[in-house]
Amino acid sequence: MPTRKTETPPVEAPDSGPTRKTKTPPVEAPDSGPLVYIGPTITRLALVTGSTYQGFPGPLQKTMAGIPGLREMFVSPKKLAKARRDLKKPATKLAKTYTAVMAAATTGG
DSSP states (O other): OOOOOOOOOOOOOOOOSSOOOOOOOOOOOTTSSEEEEOSOOBGGGTBOTTOEEESSOTTHHHHTTTSTTGGGGEEOGGGHHHHHHHHTSTTSHHHHHHHHHHHHHHTTO
């Protein structure tokens, strides 16, 4: 018996009225949730490359102002792979920030 192709008619979505622009969801604060430190090891601050934290370590909050770029050295696990790739490219902003943090940390910044 030959099979017959039957086509189903396209279904139209119900009209929901005028389209509205949706707001983008707010960006999660970088100091909440798990963070991985990708900056240089700074022993006097007990910061070790690759360490994970739940938010920024409390004592470090005050030190953030003294070392420019230190905050950028903490990334969420979702952004870790890209951040590591960026660190390997000297021309990226993150690699330059890493160098600046290292210089500030060795000079006591």
